Amino acid sequence: MKHYFVFLKKELMEYARTYKLLILLAVFTIFGMTNPLIAKLTPDLLANFMPGGMTITIPEPTALDSWAQFFKNTQQMGLIVLLLVFSSVLAGEISKGTLINLLTKGLMRQAVIVAKYGAMLLVWSISVGLSAFLTWVYTAYLFPGDGVSQLVFAVFCMWLFGAFLLAVLLAASTVAGGNYGGLLLTGLAVVALLTLNIVPGALKYNPVSLASRSMELAANAIDKSVLYPAVAVTIPAALGLIGIAVLVFRRKQI
Numbered sequence: 001m002k003h004y005f006v007f008l009k010k011e012l013m014e015y016a017r018t019y020k021l022l023i024l025l026a027v028f029t030i031f032g033m034t035n036p037l038i039a040k041l042t043p044d045l046l047a048n049f050m051p052g053g054m055t056i057t058i059p060e061p062t063a064l065d066s067w068a069q070f071f072k073n074t075q076q077m078g079l080i081v082l083l084l085v086f087s088s089v090l091a092g093e094i095s096k097g098t099l100i101n102l103l104t105k106g107l108m109r110q111a112v113i114v115a116k117y118g119a120m121l122l123v124w125s126i127s128v129g130l131s132a133f134l135t136w137v138y139t140a141y142l143f144p145g146d147g148v149s150q151l152v153f154a155v156f157c158m159w160l161f162g163a164f165l166l167a168v169l170l171a172a173s174t175v176a177g178g179n180y181g182g183l184l185l186t187g188l189a190v191v192a193l194l195t196l197n198i199v200p201g202a203l204k205y206n207p208v209s210l211a212s213r214s215m216e217l218a219a220n221a222i223d224k225s226v227l228y229p230a231v232a233v234t235i236p237a238a239l240g241l242i243g244i245a246v247l248v249f250r251r252k253q254i
Contacts, residue, residue, distance in 0.1 A: 003111035004118070007102075011119035020085050021123055027081050028127040031073045032134025036142045039065035063146030064219055066139040067154075071215040074128060074158055079211070082127070082162060083169055086120050087183040090173040090249075110246045113170065117242055120166045128159050154218040157227055160234055161210040165190075167238040171245040174252060207234040 015021040039061045093099045103109065132155050139146070168189050173182030193208045203209050209230045216222045 003108050004115050007107065007111050007115035008118050011115055012122070015119065015123060023085055024082065024123055024127045025130065028074075028078060028131035029134065031070070031078060032131035033138060035069035035073060035131075035135045036066040036138035038069050040142050061143070063139050063143040063148055066135060066143060067148050067151065067218050068215055070132065070135045071154070071158060071211075071218065074131065075211045075214075078128070078131070079162055079165060082124060083165060083183060083186060086166065086169060088173075088179040089116055089120065089170060089182070091176075091179045091182065109250050113174070113242065113246045113249050117166065117170050117245075120170070121163055124162050124166060125159065128155070128162060148218050149220045150217050150224050153224045153227075154214045157210040157214045157217065157231070160231065161207060164207050164210075164234050164238045164241075167241040167245075171241040171248070174245045174248040205229045205233045207237065210234060 012021075042061065042065075099112065103112075165186065169182055169186045172185035172189070176182050176185050190208070193206055196202045196206055197208070204226075207230060210227060213222060213227060217224060217227065
């Protein structure tokens with residue numbers, strides 16, 4: 001455990017020094033502040049840009065529209081930024097040789113993998129938590145009295161899918177070479193999961209559904225029990241990927 005905490009501290013300090021932490025916090029802060037504003041201003045913007053003489057009925061925005069922006073931005077842009085920021089999570093140190101000195105001094109290889117995942121997961125948790133908190137504050141101000149059901153579980157599902165993607169990225173980075181090999185394999189894994197949805201009944205267990213159906217959950221279009229099977233698959237899958245990353249890294253020549 002000592003090796004884990006030492007390397008975890010080193011990782012967090014490096015994220016702060018290389019602006020990875022700042023980039024993610026800035027991106028998700030912007031998302032959190034603009035989600036409710038976009039929902040509030042979209043009807044007025046559409047009305048102003050309509051051609052003269054043409055009228056369109058636009059429903060009054062609600063808190064649900066604000067959270068729709070949250071899930072859309074997090075799923076489409078937030079996760080992409082997350083993966084890009086951590087794309088060289090392992091390959092960068094291997095190519096620079098910075099891990100050699102640490103490993104020769106007795107640092108356990110499994111501590112490297114577990115600490116790297118722990119650091120990435122902590123940064124992701126802070127980022128998505130900050131965005132959700134700011135969205136909630138601004139939504140409560142702009143749309144007072146509007147409630148959104150099953151919101152906490154919906155945000156948890158989005159967070160869990162991000163945690164799963166980080167596990168995929170770390171496992172892929174231990175296998176692939178180069179700074180972007182892990183990112184490429186992660187992209188292929190996501191495409192494979194999306195393709196898997198064509199199999200009848202696969203969506204129920206597919207980790208992708210945690211992100212793709214989180215808005216349905218918040219809109220109360222589905223019950224949270226619908227996503228229980230996906231949660232039950234995603235958690236052990238993420239842990240299994242970290243286990244695979246540890247096994248591969250133990251045998252990897254640096």
